[in-house]
Amino acid sequence: SLTFAEVDARSARLASLLAARGVGPESVVALAVPRSAETVVAILAVLRAGGAYLPLDLDYPADRLGLMIDDARPVCVVTTARGLELLPEAGDGPERLVLDAPETAAALAAAPAEFASPAVADGHPAYVIYTSGSTGRPKGVVLTHGGLSNLYANHIADVFGPVVEATGGRRLRALHTASFSFDTSWEQLFWLVAGHELHVLDEVGRRDAEFVVSYVREHRIETMDVTPTYALGLLDQGLLDPAAHRPALLLLGGEAVPEALWSAVRAATGVMSVNLYGPTEYTVDALAADLAASATPVVGRPIGNTRAYLLDAALRPVPAGATGELYLAGHGIARGYLGRFALTAERFVADP
Known part of the structure; x- marks a missing residue:
């Protein structure tokens, strides 16, 4: 379990790492994090950094996940070692930020527990949800x-x-x-x-x-x-x-x-x-x-x-x-x- 203080500090540290990678208003971060409290932390971190999150369901086939990543062109894909196994090969696509990798864990531990979020307007994207709709082709809907x-x-x-x-x-x-x-x-x-x-x-x-x-x-x-x-x-x-x-x-x-x-x-x-x-x-x-x-x-x-x-x-x-x-x-x-x-x-x- 996590306290409110722990959620705040963890999301601030991850937001710092995301901001350092260029995440801010009008950018997208894909989240491929197995369901847990850390999923909530990751969502809050993206929003605190000013970006929009794109949730990736790891039960989906890898080729569908690949289509969504290619279409949304996120700054990076936040995932875990387990999630990385279920994602398509990165190739020349966006960086995979693996939360439980030793280098990421060290960077998170060194990041400040406070984060000053950028100014975000009502019209800036908050999340992107993909829906197949009537055409069968996934399309991303941008909500604010x-x-x-x-x-x-x-x-x-x-x-x-x-x-x-x-x-x-x-x-x-x-x-x-x-x-x-x-x-x-x-x-x-x-x-x-x-x-x-x-x-x-x-x-x-x-x-x-x-x-x-x-x-x-x-x-x-x-x-x-x-x-x-x-x-x-x-x-x-x-x-x-x-x-x-x-x-x-x-x-x-x-x-x-x-x-x-x-x-x-x-x-x-x-x-x-x-x-x-x-x-x-x-x-x-x-x-x-x-x-x-x-x-x-x-x-x-x-x-x-x-x-x-x-x-x-x-x-x-x-x-x-x-x-x-x-x-x-x-x-x-x-x-x-x-x-x-x-x-x-x-x-x-x-x-x-």
């Missing part, structure tokens, strides 16, 4: 610091605030089970940013529903964020059993919520729940719905500083009851697709 700041403010006011108040205003324990290669991982990282205790399950543990429920009870986890499919597996293992400890807040997202799951969660006394929706091209969440407010599944209403429109093919609003396509606007909108200007111009249209 401003989008993250807006989402954090919304979470503090509308997600964290109610459950913190309901639990007496104390520091809570949050469970991190999402893949770091998906933007939903920020739902859980924000708890750490807000001063709460974050538990990061390893790759094996997070995939085992029985283990997750046991962990929630043993460590008295109070908040978690999962997909509906994941939630169904946890409920089968007794996550919401009234005779045992259960979380005070359950966030759902990433998929449509089945009616049976919606009803089961609403019926759990003392458990708050919010359904969150947002495409990769919007910073994590664009719409939110409190399950207590609706007897049937809904995607909800726009979060703060977000607008949602239902439009037809000519970008005209459709009448009530008609089918349209959802368009989003606001502080969380992505900058576009990395290096794909024509596709960005096609998909990111003028706000009607």
